[in-house]
Amino acid sequence: MKGSSVTNRLRKTVVLPYLFILPAALALLAFSLYPFLSGVGYSFTSIGWIGDQVRFVGLENYRRILSGSVGAPKFFKQAFVQSIEWTAAVVAGQFVVGMFAALVLNERFPGRSVFRTAVLVPVAVPTVIIALTWQWMYDPFYGLINHYLKQVGLLSGPTAWVGQPNSPLWPLIVVGIWRGFPFMTVMLLSGLQGIPQELYEAARVDGANALGRFRHITLPLMRTIIAIAVVLHVLWWWNHFDIIRVIGSGGGQFSYGAMTLPILAWYEAFAWSHLARGAAISVISMLVLLAIMIWNARREGRSVKL
Amino acid sequence: MRDRRLTRRAFLRTGSLAGAALLAAACQPSPAPTAGPTQAKVATSVPPTAEPSAGQPVAIQLWSTAWFPSSIAGRMALVDKFNKEHEGRVKVDYIQGSWGEATTYIQSGVAAGGGIACVIEYEVEGGAQDWYRKGWIxxxxxYMSEEDWALMIEAQWKAREYPDDxxxxxxxxxxxEPMQLVLYNPKHLEAASIRPATVTEPWSWAELIENAKLLTLDANGKHLGxxxxxxxxxxxxxxxxxLDSEKVWEWGLRFAQQRMGKPVVRQENGKWGWNLDEKGKQVYALFLSIVQEGVTPSLAIGLSGDSLHEAFASGKASMILRETFGIAIIKDNYPDFELAAMPTPFEKGDKVFYKAGxxxxxxxxxxxHPQEAAQFMFWMMKPENLALYAYGNGMLPxxxxxxxxEPFAxxxxxxxxxxxxxxxxxxxxPYNPHLIEFRDTVAAxxxxxxxxxxxxxxxxxxxLEEQAATLLNQ
Known part of the structure; x- marks a missing residue:
C-alpha cells in the first residue's frame, strides 16, 4: 500500500538516523552536558558538600571569589595570573620545540621513521608516571638534575625545585613542554608535508636561503595549521591538572606558588568542602576559554570570507 | 544473475538476530564447573556471600593503608595470627590499599552497594568523622562489650566519637602523639663530645640550637660560629x-600545645579562634626561627621525608626531627646505618601534654558480616596483637x-x-570542618x-588570629 510505504520510508529516512545517534547523544547528555550544567548551577547555590541543604544565592559565590580576602579568594588573583603564565609558557615552548622537531623530521635522513616514532614517547606514557618520574629527577638528594648540575658546578648543594608551597612554576613548565611537544610536532609535520616542494625549489632558484624559505613559504602556508594547533594546545593546557597536582603538590600540600585555576577549583571544592565556590572558579576559568574560542571562531570566519 | 550484495535490510536483520542471540546467551545461567584440577582455583576467587554455606568460615576483608615493608609485614602477621586462632569460623583476607585511594575506595564501594572490604584503616579526625557524616561507616x-571499652583509655575513645550522636x-x-623524636647519629655526637638529651635531662630549644651549631661542619672541619x-x-x-607547610603547622602546633596543654585552635565564648598563650607563642616562635638563627640550612624548607632519611643515613645530617615510624622506615631502607633517639626539646620539669586521636x-x-568484622577489630586491639601491628608501623599503640x-618490650x-x-x-x-581550609590558605x-x-x-x-575568626566561623 502506498500509505504504508511512505510511512516506512519516513521512518527510515527521518527516524532511523536519530535512533542510531541516540546512544551517543544520551551518553553526551549524561556524562558531559548534565555535569557541565549542574556545575554551572551549583555555582549559584550555597552547597558545601553532598547532603547539604542547597539554596540559591545568586552571584554571591562570584562576588566572594573576586573580592574576598580569606580562603580560596585570597589566592584567586595569583592563580589566575599563574594560569596565564603556565599556559603561555607551556604552549610557546611546545610550539618552538615542536616546530624544530617537525622541521627536522620533515627532512630525509636514515632512520627517519624510527625518530618519528620515538618523538611520540612522551605522549604514550601515562601522565602520572611522567609526573612521578620528573618528581624523582627534581629530588634534591638523589635526583638526576641536582646530580648533574652539581657535577658541572652550577649548584653548590642540594636544591628542592618542586613540591613546596612557594616552589616556582617553571620546573613544571619544563615538564609540560616535554609532555606536549610531540603532539604539536605531529600537527605541524602534517602541515609541512602539505606544502608543495616546487615552491621551495623555485625559491632556491631565486636565491632564497633557508631562513628566507622558512619565513616566506613555510610560515605563511602553515598559518591555519599553526593557529589550530596553538588554540587546541591553549585549551588543553589551560585546563591541565595532573602534572601540576602530582609534581607541584608533592605530599599533598597546597602549593600556592605553582597553582593554576583548575587546581584552586579542585582544592576549594573537594579539599575545603565548598563545592559551590569551586564550581564558580571553574566557571570563571571556562569563561576565559570561551573568550578564546569565540575569538578563534571569528578569526576563522574572517579567513574563510577572505 | 541474482544480486548477492548484502542489503541494508539484510544487514540489520542479521545484526539484530546476532545481537539477540548474544543477549540470550549472556542471560543463560553459567554451566556448573566441571570437576578437575582447576576447580579449587575457581572456588577461591568467588567473593564471599552473605550466608556462607555450612562448614565454611565467614570471610571478611581488611583494606590496609600500610605503606612500607615492616608495616605491611606487621599487618600480615596479625591477620595470620587471627586466622589461625579462628580457623573454621572467621577468615580475614588482607588487601593492600593506600592512603591516597581510601576515600575513593569507600565512596565508590558504598555507592555501588557493597562488594568492598568490611574493614578499612584510616585516620580518625577529619577522615573517618567525615565518612560517618556521609553514612559510609x-x-x-x-558490637562492643565492656571488655572492648577497656582496651583504650576514655580520652582516646572520645577522640573517636562523632559529636552529634x-x-x-x-x-x-x-x-x-606523643611520638615526635630527635633521631641522631651517635658517632657525630660522640665526635663533638655532646651528651644526648634524655627525658630526665632534656634539652631546651636553646641547647638544641647550640649543639646543632657544633655539629654543623664545613669542608675544612670548622663548625658553625x-x-x-x-x-x-x-x-x-x-x-x-x-620545614614545609605541613610541618610548620603540624609540628609547630604540637610543640606549642605540648606546653599549653590545650588546643591552639578551639572555641572560646562560642567562637572559634587561633588562641596561643605566652608559653605557646614562645615555643612556636623558637621552632620557626631555626633557619633564620642559622642552625638549620634553608634546604630544610622543602625537604621530603625520603630526602631527609637519605641525608641522615649518608651522614649529611647529625640530628633530624621525626616521628617514631621514621625509625622503622630508616631501618628498612638503611639496615646498616646506626641511629639513636632522644626526646624533642622541652623545659625540665614540665608536663608533656599530648593530643588524643x-x-x-x-x-x-x-x-x-559486621559482627565478625567487629570481632576482628576488637581482637586486634588486645595488647599482644596490637603490639605486632603498631611495632611494624613504628607508631605508638x-x-x-x-x-x-614484644617486640616493644x-x-x-x-x-x-x-x-x-x-x-x-x-x-x-574539637572538630571544625573548616580547619583544613584554614591550615592550607592561612596558617601554612x-x-x-x-x-x-x-x-x-x-x-x-x-x-592568624584575625583570619581564624572569619574562616573558622563560616
Missing part, C-alpha cells in the same frame, strides 16, 4: 627537620598496654615514648613566611 557501639566511628590502632666557617661548603648539618579501623556500612609486649628506642606517657597528660581537640603560608624571614612571628600571630 557504622557506629561500633552495638556519640557514635564510635573507629577502633584504635596507632596514635599520632667558628672563625673561617664556610657556609657555602657545609658537609654536615647539625639539625635538619622538615590518630588512626583506627572503620566498619563499612555495606559489610555483610592506641592500647598502651601493648608497649609492654625489648626495644630501648621506645623507652623515651614510655617516659613521655608516664609524665604526659592527654587532651582532646603565614607560618612559612616566618620561617623564610619575611614576617615576624608576632605579626604572623596577629594575621
Amino acid at each position: 557504622k557506629d561500633l557501639r552495638p 556519640g557514635a564510635i566511628i573507629a577502633n584504635g590502632t596507632v596514635l599520632w 667558628e672563625d673561617g666557617f664556610d657556609s657555602k661548603q657545609v658537609v654536615q648539618w647539625g639539625f635538619l627537620p622538615r 590518630g588512626e583506627g579501623m572503620v566498619l563499612v556500612s555495606t559489610c555483610d 592506641a592500647n598502651y598496654a601493648a608497649l609492654d609486649k 625489648s626495644d630501648p628506642t621506645w623507652d623515651i615514648i614510655k617516659d613521655y606517657l608516664a609524665r604526659g597528660e592527654v587532651y582532646t581537640t 603560608p603565614t607560618l612559612m613566611a616566618v620561617v623564610e624571614g619575611k614576617m615576624s612571628f608576632d605579626e604572623a600571630n596577629r594575621v
Whole structure:
C-alpha cells in the first residue's frame, strides 16, 4: 500500500538516523552536558558538600571569589595570573620545540621513521608516571638534575625545585613542554608535508636561503595549521591538572606558588568542602576559554570570507 | 544473475538476530564447573556471600593503608595470627590499599552497594568523622562489650566519637602523639663530645640550637660560629627537620600545645579562634626561627621525608626531627646505618601534654558480616596483637598496654615514648570542618613566611588570629 510505504520510508529516512545517534547523544547528555550544567548551577547555590541543604544565592559565590580576602579568594588573583603564565609558557615552548622537531623530521635522513616514532614517547606514557618520574629527577638528594648540575658546578648543594608551597612554576613548565611537544610536532609535520616542494625549489632558484624559505613559504602556508594547533594546545593546557597536582603538590600540600585555576577549583571544592565556590572558579576559568574560542571562531570566519 | 550484495535490510536483520542471540546467551545461567584440577582455583576467587554455606568460615576483608615493608609485614602477621586462632569460623583476607585511594575506595564501594572490604584503616579526625557524616561507616557501639571499652583509655575513645550522636566511628590502632623524636647519629655526637638529651635531662630549644651549631661542619672541619666557617661548603648539618607547610603547622602546633596543654585552635565564648598563650607563642616562635638563627640550612624548607632519611643515613645530617615510624622506615631502607633517639626539646620539669586521636579501623556500612568484622577489630586491639601491628608501623599503640609486649618490650628506642606517657597528660581537640581550609590558605603560608624571614612571628600571630575568626566561623 502506498500509505504504508511512505510511512516506512519516513521512518527510515527521518527516524532511523536519530535512533542510531541516540546512544551517543544520551551518553553526551549524561556524562558531559548534565555535569557541565549542574556545575554551572551549583555555582549559584550555597552547597558545601553532598547532603547539604542547597539554596540559591545568586552571584554571591562570584562576588566572594573576586573580592574576598580569606580562603580560596585570597589566592584567586595569583592563580589566575599563574594560569596565564603556565599556559603561555607551556604552549610557546611546545610550539618552538615542536616546530624544530617537525622541521627536522620533515627532512630525509636514515632512520627517519624510527625518530618519528620515538618523538611520540612522551605522549604514550601515562601522565602520572611522567609526573612521578620528573618528581624523582627534581629530588634534591638523589635526583638526576641536582646530580648533574652539581657535577658541572652550577649548584653548590642540594636544591628542592618542586613540591613546596612557594616552589616556582617553571620546573613544571619544563615538564609540560616535554609532555606536549610531540603532539604539536605531529600537527605541524602534517602541515609541512602539505606544502608543495616546487615552491621551495623555485625559491632556491631565486636565491632564497633557508631562513628566507622558512619565513616566506613555510610560515605563511602553515598559518591555519599553526593557529589550530596553538588554540587546541591553549585549551588543553589551560585546563591541565595532573602534572601540576602530582609534581607541584608533592605530599599533598597546597602549593600556592605553582597553582593554576583548575587546581584552586579542585582544592576549594573537594579539599575545603565548598563545592559551590569551586564550581564558580571553574566557571570563571571556562569563561576565559570561551573568550578564546569565540575569538578563534571569528578569526576563522574572517579567513574563510577572505 | 541474482544480486548477492548484502542489503541494508539484510544487514540489520542479521545484526539484530546476532545481537539477540548474544543477549540470550549472556542471560543463560553459567554451566556448573566441571570437576578437575582447576576447580579449587575457581572456588577461591568467588567473593564471599552473605550466608556462607555450612562448614565454611565467614570471610571478611581488611583494606590496609600500610605503606612500607615492616608495616605491611606487621599487618600480615596479625591477620595470620587471627586466622589461625579462628580457623573454621572467621577468615580475614588482607588487601593492600593506600592512603591516597581510601576515600575513593569507600565512596565508590558504598555507592555501588557493597562488594568492598568490611574493614578499612584510616585516620580518625577529619577522615573517618567525615565518612560517618556521609553514612559510609557504622557506629561500633552495638558490637562492643565492656571488655572492648577497656582496651583504650576514655580520652582516646572520645577522640573517636562523632559529636552529634556519640557514635564510635573507629577502633584504635596507632596514635599520632606523643611520638615526635630527635633521631641522631651517635658517632657525630660522640665526635663533638655532646651528651644526648634524655627525658630526665632534656634539652631546651636553646641547647638544641647550640649543639646543632657544633655539629654543623664545613669542608675544612670548622663548625658553625667558628672563625673561617664556610657556609657555602657545609658537609654536615647539625639539625635538619622538615620545614614545609605541613610541618610548620603540624609540628609547630604540637610543640606549642605540648606546653599549653590545650588546643591552639578551639572555641572560646562560642567562637572559634587561633588562641596561643605566652608559653605557646614562645615555643612556636623558637621552632620557626631555626633557619633564620642559622642552625638549620634553608634546604630544610622543602625537604621530603625520603630526602631527609637519605641525608641522615649518608651522614649529611647529625640530628633530624621525626616521628617514631621514621625509625622503622630508616631501618628498612638503611639496615646498616646506626641511629639513636632522644626526646624533642622541652623545659625540665614540665608536663608533656599530648593530643588524643590518630588512626583506627572503620566498619563499612555495606559489610555483610559486621559482627565478625567487629570481632576482628576488637581482637586486634588486645595488647599482644596490637603490639605486632603498631611495632611494624613504628607508631605508638592506641592500647598502651601493648608497649609492654614484644617486640616493644625489648626495644630501648621506645623507652623515651614510655617516659613521655608516664609524665604526659592527654587532651582532646574539637572538630571544625573548616580547619583544613584554614591550615592550607592561612596558617601554612603565614607560618612559612616566618620561617623564610619575611614576617615576624608576632605579626604572623596577629594575621592568624584575625583570619581564624572569619574562616573558622563560616
